[in-house]
Structure formats: structure tokens, C-alpha cells
Amino acid sequence: MLPAHGWEDACVYERILLAYDGSAEGRAALREGALVAKRCGAQVYLLSVVAEAPGVLLAEGVFAGPGGQEWEVYRKVLEDGVERLRSIGLAPVATMVTGEPAAEIGAYAKKIDADLVVVGHRRPKFLERWWSGSLGANLMDHTRCSLLISRKPITDEAFQAELARIGGRGG
16 A cells, blocks of 8 residues: 555646556556556556567568567557556546567657656666666666656555545546
8 A cells, every 4th residue: 555645736747657567566566556646646658668579570570560470469568557557437548569678668658758757676687787788777867757666566455445545636
């Protein structure tokens, strides 16, 4: 549960970007971002980034667009996120893009003039960290707004209790 700090009545977040990949960490970030959005009455933007992996790039060259199966998986992930947000009374604007995640999240945050970007945290394995660096550090380089990196899962019970406490706030 998010602690109440009195900021919900004078919230500075009007446009919140939730980067969503369907993972457990992504679902936790979606919940945390949704609670902040409900408290603030903020507009929610949901972004799914199809990472430019070698397989996706090869498929683009052959099929003139992102790989069909991979693109479909990400489309379903995005639809899942939209449904989760709608079920609690939010009206997200959903977008799917292809590219390097940190750069795409940063570019979209700038495009919508986001006040806050919310992402999940997944602890990378040693070689992933060595090869790709820190997503959080990359995002800080690509964004000019606040960045919330969700690290604590919210149980169903705590999520529902917080929604009930917030009540009809949000949009």
C-alpha cells in the first residue's frame, strides 16, 4: 500500500507514462502507477516497447515490419494492460513501438510531456548487466521528468484495499 502524504490533493502528476511488458515486475509497476494516477486524477499513457533484438530486426527486413508473432505477443500484452487499467476506472491511451526500450520510453515521455514515468525493476543477470547496462540509468539519461522504478510487489489484497481507500478519485 502506498502511504498517504497529503500530496493527493495537490498532486503534481497530470500525465503518467506506464511502461508495460506483461512481466511480474511490469504488472507490479502497472499497479503502483495506477494507484498514483488514481490519487492524482492523472491521465495514463500505457507504452509497450518491442525491443530491437536481432530476431526482430531480421523479421523486419523480411516482412517489412516487426516480426508477426512477436508483434502479436506485445499487442496482447498491451491489451492486457489496458483492460487492467480500465477495470479500475482509468482510461489509458495505449501505444506500441519498436526500438531500444530506454530511448523509446524517453522519446514517448517527451512526446506526451509526461510528469512521471513508471517502470518495473527486474534484477538482471551478471552478463545482461555487463552487456546492456542499467535500464534505470539509461532512462534517467533519456527522460526529463520524474522516474519511479517499482520494486515492491503489491498483493491483490493491498491493491484492492488501496483502491477502496482512494474511492472515486481518478479518471
